[in-house]
Each structure stands twice: as C-alpha cells, then as structure tokens.
Amino acid sequence: xxxxxxxxxxxxxxxxxxxxxxxxxxxxxxxxxxxxxxxxxxxxxxxxxxxxxxxxxxxxxxxxxxxxxxxxxxxxxxxxxxxxxxxxxxxxxxxxxxxxxxxxxxxxxxxxxxxxxxxxxxxxxxxxxxxxxxxxxxxxxxxxxxxxxxxxxxxxxxxxxxxxxxxxxxxxxxxxxxxxxxxxxxxxxxxxxxxxxxxxxxxxxxxxxxxxxxxxxxxxxxxxxxxxxxxxxxxxxxxxxxxxxxxxxxxxxxxxxxxxxxxxxxxxxxxxxxxxxxxxxxxxxxxxxxxxxxxxxxxxxxxxxxxxxxxxxxxxxxxxxxxxxxxxxxxxxxxxxxxxxxxxxxxxxxxxxxxxxxxxxxxxxxxxxxxxxxxxxxxxxxxxxxxxxxxxxxxxxxx
Amino acid sequence: xxxxxxxxxxxxxxxxxxxxxxxxxxxxxxxxxxxxxxxxxxxxxxxxxxxxxxxxxxxxxxxxxxxxxxxxxxxxxxxxxxxxxxxxxxxxxxxxxxxxxxxxxxxxxxxxxxxxxxxxxxxxxxxxxxxxxxxxxxxxxxxxxxxxxxxxxxxxxxxxxxxxxxxxxxxxxxxxxxxxxxxxxxxxxxxxxxxxxxxxxxxxxxxxxxxxxxxxxxxxxxxxxxxxxxxxxxxxxxxxxxxxxxxxxxxxxxxxxxxxxxxxxxxxxxxxxxxxxxxxxxxxxxxxxxxx
Numbered sequence: 075x076x077x078x079x080x081x082x083x084x085x086x087x088x089x090x091x092x093x094x095x096x097x098x099x100x101x102x103x104x105x106x107x108x109x110x111x112x113x114x115x116x117x118x119x120x121x122x123x124x125x126x127x128x129x130x131x132x133x134x135x136x137x138x139x140x141x142x143x144x145x146x147x148x149x150x151x152x153x154x155x156x157x158x159x160x161x162x163x164x165x166x167x168x169x170x171x172x173x174x175x176x177x178x179x180x181x182x183x184x185x186x187x188x189x190x191x192x193x194x195x196x197x198x199x200x201x202x203x204x205x206x207x208x209x210x211x212x213x214x215x216x217x218x219x220x221x222x223x224x225x226x227x228x229x230x231x232x233x234x235x236x237x238x239x240x241x242x243x244x245x246x247x248x249x250x251x252x253x254x255x256x257x258x259x260x261x262x263x264x265x266x267x268x269x270x271x272x273x274x275x276x277x278x279x280x281x282x283x284x285x286x287x288x289x290x291x292x293x294x295x296x297x298x299x300x301x302x303x304x305x306x307x308x309x310x311x312x313x314x315x316x317x318x319x320x321x322x323x324x325x326x327x328x329x330x331x332x333x334x335x336x337x338x339x340x341x342x343x344x345x346x347x348x349x350x351x352x353x354x355x356x357x358x359x360x361x362x363x364x365x366x367x368x369x370x371x372x373x374x375x376x377x378x379x380x381x382x383x384x385x386x387x388x389x390x391x392x393x394x395x396x397x398x399x400x401x402x403x404x405x406x407x408x409x410x411x412x413x414x415x416x417x418x419x420x421x422x423x424x425x426x427x428x429x430x431x432x433x434x435x436x437x438x439x440x441x442x443x444x445x446x447x448x449x450x451x452x453x454x455x456x457x458x459x460x461x462x463x464x465x466x467x468x469x470x471x472x473x
Numbered sequence: 474x475x476x477x478x479x480x481x482x483x484x485x486x487x488x489x490x491x492x493x494x495x496x497x498x499x500x501x502x503x504x505x506x507x508x509x510x511x512x513x514x515x516x517x518x519x520x521x522x523x524x525x526x527x528x529x530x531x532x533x534x535x536x537x538x539x540x541x542x543x544x545x546x547x548x549x550x551x552x553x554x555x556x557x558x559x560x561x562x563x564x565x566x567x568x569x570x571x572x573x574x575x576x577x578x579x580x581x582x583x584x585x586x587x588x589x590x591x592x593x594x595x596x597x598x599x600x601x602x603x604x605x606x607x608x609x610x611x612x613x614x615x616x617x618x619x620x621x622x623x624x625x626x627x628x629x630x631x632x633x634x635x636x637x638x639x640x641x642x643x644x645x646x647x648x649x650x651x652x653x654x655x656x657x658x659x660x661x662x663x664x665x666x667x668x669x670x671x672x673x674x675x676x677x678x679x680x681x682x683x684x685x686x687x688x689x690x691x692x693x694x695x696x697x698x699x700x701x702x703x704x705x706x707x708x709x710x711x712x713x714x715x716x717x718x719x720x721x722x723x724x725x726x727x728x729x730x731x732x733x734x735x736x737x738x739x740x741x742x743x744x745x746x747x748x749x750x751x752x753x754x755x756x757x758x759x760x761x762x763x764x765x
Contacts, residue, residue, distance in 0.1 A: 085674070085675075086664055087663065087664055087667030087668075087672070087674050087675070088667070088674035088675060089674075114678070114679065115565075115663070115678075115679045118563065118565065118660050118663070118679060118682060119660075119663070119664060121561070121563070121660065122562075122563075122659075122660035122661040122663065122664055123664060125557070125558050125560070125561070125562070125661070126558060126661055126664075126727075128557065128714075128729035128730075150729065151714070151729075152714055152729045155713070155714040155715035155720075155729075156714070156715075156720065158715045159715070159717060188717070189717035190717030190718065190720055190721055191717075191721070
C-alpha cells in the first residue's frame, strides 16, 4: 500500500513540510508518498520543496494550470547519504574517550556527528592531558557554590580601623587583586584550548575563571571601601605572576598555578581571615578561600592523574619549577609592603611585643605554606626529599 | 588533453569557497582545471564565445545570450551539465491574501513589483506571463500594469536574491504610496521568504504561475578541449553527496547531484527576452536601462 499524508489546509509555507518529512522518514529511497491537502498553492510548494531536498515529485495534473491529479513524492537518497558516514562522539553518559577526534568539533559528547565540517583546533584532545576523575564532581560543587558579591558580603559592616591598619588591609587587597587577575587569565586561556569532548574540564575551568572574576571584584571593593587610593604593585611581584601566564602546557600551567600557587594562597587566605581586623575583610577572604580550595583540588587531582599515567612527567614538572625559579632569581619576590602589612595585621597594634608576635605569625604562615606544598607534591608522586626541595624553590611571592 | 578554464560569476563570497573546493577536487582526479570569477554574466558570456575561457557556469539568461552570440559568430557551444535543482522551476505572481485581485487580468491598472531588470525568474519570465494574460506591463506611463523594479545586483541575472526580496517586502510597505499590488518571485523563494519571515505564513496568495522552465547550465565554448570537457562532465556527474569533503560545497552550490544537460527548458525565456527586447537575435544587449 502506498504511503499517504494529508496536510489538511496547511501549506509548506506554514510548516507542512514537517508532516511530509515525518511521513518520508519511514520510507526507503525510491518509495512513493502521496500527499493530499487543501492549500491552494500545495502543488507549487511541494514541487519547489522536493527539488531543494532532492526528492522526486510527480504532479498528476502536470500542466501550467496546476490542479487536479495526485501529488506524489518519491523519496530521494540525500538524507541517507548525508548520515551514511556519521559516527557518535563517544557516549553521552559514559566516561570521555581517551582521545577526542578533532572532527567531532563542537558536537556534544554522544551526539551523532555528520562527517565533514571543520576540525576543531584544540591543543588538548587527549584525556590524560586534561582530565581528572573528580572533575565532574568538582564542577557540580562549583556550580552549587556560586555566590553573589552584592549579597554574600555585608558591605555595610563597620570598617573604621586605625589609619595604618586600614592601609595594611588596602595594600594586601591590592596585592590580592593582581594575583587573582593572573588566576583568572590562566584558566580562561586553558579552557579555550581544551577539546569540548572533555566538557567537565571546560566547565570547571569556566567556573574557576568566574570565581576569580568575583575575587577581583570583592578584593577591589574592600580595597576601595574607605575611599582611599589603592596600595603598591611591585615589579618583582608582577614578574613572578607573569611567568605563570606564559606556560604553554596544560598540566604544567595547572600545576604551577593551582597546586603550588593557589595551594599556597589557601594558607594565605586562611591567615587573612583569622587576622581580619574588620568583618568585610573576614567575609571576602572566607569566600575566596572556599573557591580556591576547589581549584587546588582539581589541580592536584589532574596533575596526579597525568603523573600516574606517565611517571616521567614528574621530571617535566620539576623542570618547570626550576625554570621559574631561575627566571625569578633576580627579582625581589614578595612586595616588602605586603610582607609588612601581613605582620601588622597579625600584630594588631604597634606595641613591640605585638609586632614580634605578628612577625612570628607570618613566619609560621610561611612554614604552613611550605608544609602544604610538600604534602601536595608528595600526593602527586614526588619522593619526600624532592618535594621539600621543590617547595623551597617556589616563588617568594606566594602565587 | 589540455586544461580547462571555467568562468563563474561572483554573486556571493561563497562562490570562491565553492570553486576553490571543486578545483581541488577536480585536480585531485587528474583534471588540469582552474577558474576565474566575473562581476557580471555579460562579460563571462562574451569571453566564452570569444574563446577566452573554456567553460562557463551560466545563468539561464546567460545561456540564451551565449547561444545567440555563438550562432552569430558561427561557433559551437556544448552543454556540459546542470544541477538537479535547475530543472522544472516556476515563477509565481503573488498578491496579499486580502487583495481583491483574483487573477492576472485583475492586475490591470495596478502595480507589480519585480526583481532586477536582468532577473529571469523575478522579472523577465513573470512579465512574459502577464503579457500572455493580455496585459502590457512596463515602467512608463503607456502601460496598463506599472512595473516597480528592484534593481539589486544588476548583471548577476537575479542570482542575488535581494531584488526579489525587496519586491516581496513591497507588498507590505508601510506607506501606501510605496505598496505594490503584486510581487514576482521564484517558487522556492516563496517558501524561503515564509521561512525567514519576509512573508508571514498565509499572508500572500498566488494568482499566476509560469509553466516549468530550467535554470543554470554549464556550457563549453569553442576554445575548450573536447576530451577535457568530457572528463569534466563525467567527474561532475560522479560527485557523490555522501562524500563529506564535497557535501558542504554541493550544499553551498544548492544541489544534491549534477545531471546530464538538457536544452528543452529555455524556450519560455527566449520568448520573454524577445518580448522585452532585452537581447537581439544576435545576442547584443538592447535593453536601454540595463547597465551591468
């Protein structure tokens, strides 16, 4: 029995082709479909539509008046030809493939991908170069932990500090902003070169960049809270940060930024939160600390994943630390004003005994930072002595 | 076997992508092939007949002129191929659904919007249809149907859809003084304009349609090497829509497959050209208001 479809009064200028397409869907090339309907231009529409879609069309009347006789569509081969060599881009609900085909381009993982089209020029299309099994969970946690700078911080809380303490806070905020700006640019740059097949990594890096954007905002806002000018930015500090931006390799960039830099920053933010002289400073450092911990978790998990897949990679990472250390040997490291500001915050007053306690607290902080770095390096796979050695080579600028 | 130089008209930037792609594909199969682009069909046609190019990818109007110029010069043209989408097209004349006009004859004393002066599908053929209905369309005062022409992309023989789209829009111009009573277009653009929103679904009614006619055709000129032309034709006919390297090019060029050429579908346009005095019998341009 020949297939038929009745379009009632619908023309192909109003969506009628969907019904024709649907009816053709069940047929094989060469099969015929009789189309009926009351739209006055139906045969004209069908003839034009069939021509464009590669279907045959037979008008029973086939005269210039164009009425009477059945309208018969012969299914063409084009649709089948278009999808003949199509392949799925991995499995939607399965783990990502070990290698992502550049020809999958921007297609969703698991989509049926038509052959042809431009290959994507992503630098990283091997799973081991970007992946960590914890990435999907971390992204979910990141999505659930977004906060609004306008409401998450009580900006109206009192911040009437002694002028020198306020100046110390402003100096630290100025320093934090430039560090967060580097930490924003790096994941943004990396994510643009990850094959979209590894979407959870892309999503996680996007949320990381968004986190840093908020940190830049809240630290700037705290720095400006009392209306004064911002603090200083040292040449050595900026040089140290900029050396992070030029790292071309995904894992090395992630290692330097997240494992060593942001890992160290987690200790710094915890210190600042503990010694915050006002509620706003306490709030902004607490919120940033929560986000940074997630960034560190991905950096550590990914670097460990890579090092486990290829233990010789530890040598590459070691070289990266040594290279950065050598490049920064002649720079001053941490801005003196920042160091002094940390001491003053921890001291809480200008009493010599308090300053001494503050000094001790900052040295204790540096010890905690070193210990944390060694622990993370050991987790990644470095022997303890090498972990200690590499931790000592980390930039004095913390990030 | 010597090489072939094909001429095509650059009616859109995609023409470069299409012919770059086809050139690479044809060369990959051993055909020494290159192409040049023209800014209008008239120069392409005179170059074809004069032997400055070997093959021309011609509009239907370019074919009409080429065949007249060739006959006058005593040279032979050889049809090579055409697209599946070049066969059996119709042009239509549409009015607003609520228009009192019920037939072509009802357009007497009214304004009809057309595409560019040299558009076969949106000007020459539909105006011929009006003449067949006993009307005398024209742009001056002596005519019983006023023609409002939208001269976009003159010289491109209607390949640029802009004039046709403007004619469709003129049906619904906000200012009644600018509003046309009818508009001319090709059948596929009736669907395209509905899809893109230029014409709201159900907003127009067809009051006349031409008999089916054929559109573009690829033509070899007197300078072309016969064996190379044969090879080009066979290669084009062998292009497979399933080939992912070709499919985007075929989609851009608007076909699923190349077909053997036929010359039976141009009589209507020959008649329309003569009625309008567009070209003379020797293929010289006679339309006074046509400057490609």
